[in-house]
Amino acid sequence: MDYLLTDEQKMLRDMAAKFTANEITPVAAEMEKAGRFPHDILKKAGELGLMGITLPEEYGGGGMDSVGYMLAMEEIGKGLASLVLIMSTHISLAAGSIHKFGTDEQKQKYLPDLCSGKKVGSFSLTEAGAGSDAAGLKTRAERRGDTYLINGTKQFCTLDPDCDNVIILFALTEPELKTKGISAFIIDKSMPGWRVGKKEHKLGIRTATTSELIFEDCEVPAANLLGEENQGFKYAMIALDSGRIGIATQALAVAKASIEAATEYAKNREQFGKPIAALQAIQWMIADMNTEYDASWLLTYRAALMKDQGLRFSREAAMAKLKASETASFCADAAIQIHGGYGYTEDFPVERYYRDARITRIYEGTSEIQRLVIALNSMK
């Protein structure tokens, strides 16, 4: 699809591809197996300007558009999909929210260190009883003079405690108002009263460590309220529209990596006296994988383009995430089928792609929630 891209976008994509080949691919399988948070890779990504790609240059960001971001994230995800979760959470959900809703002081305080990768951003909305029903959260933030006192337990937060964390946290300030009683806060390590709880053991996406967050009388300065009090739910939904472009891109990366691995294998694996790529049964699978991938790519590109043009893109981001995540699962499954028994072993990367694909249909809104968002926004 190069004919749709600007020279600047292609340059960014090529730079990310080179970074992936040199720094990510050689260590990806081992790091993912160990479930080790990729501190060194993120440091190098920060040095190259990849941790703040879409943030304005005045804060140390790259000033790139969302299409460029999508292209770079796809290249990185082809090497290691879990990096895209960390980087998309950091760039779109955390730094993006501070940039969109924060005060000048908050932007000056947090964005330069987020853009350089010195600090790592997270987003904490989900709770045990608030997943798809994001407004069902119980964590409380009570105003006490110049501070808010926060109590509650959050679930499934992408973060590593050894980072200098900056977390966008959602908590109830007016519990009886549900979606209109939720506020957003910027939490950092200087604030006493929060800690990382249980770490999850996951099927895939393991370098992006996922943990519980516990808040016990955590004192947050009122200056760290993000935007207006009680507007947090809307901020979360707006952030997730962008986040869904990131997850669609992660899914595209898994789909593309699956296609490349399956094609290469089919060209080299001989059965019945010829490469299996010469068999129509395999060719049809390759055709379907490529068709689903291209459709998903175009939907994601459209959502990113609409975001860049300042249009509302909730419906289009949901379509992109829905389609791309289902395509990732389809392509990873077909890639294993083409590899036969070898595809089920750790000797080939397709078993990792299969595991990594699965979560893209769940986090940042399940496929069912994406359908709900698409339906509601298509009937307005």
Ligand code: CAA
């Ligand atoms: N942009 C702007 N405003 C929006 C919006 C958007 N995309 N979506 C909703 N709103 C506004 C609505 O207009 C409404 O405002 P008014 O009351 O002023 O009209 C308000 O927000 C409430 O909206 P709804 O009535 O639609 O809210 P709801 O409670 O019915 O929920 C939902 C809607 C779509 C189901 C929502 O709860 C949702 O998206 N759920 C999924 C949550 C999700 O994606 N969670 C994943 C979190 S992060 C994660 O996965 C962890 C990780 O990163 C690894």
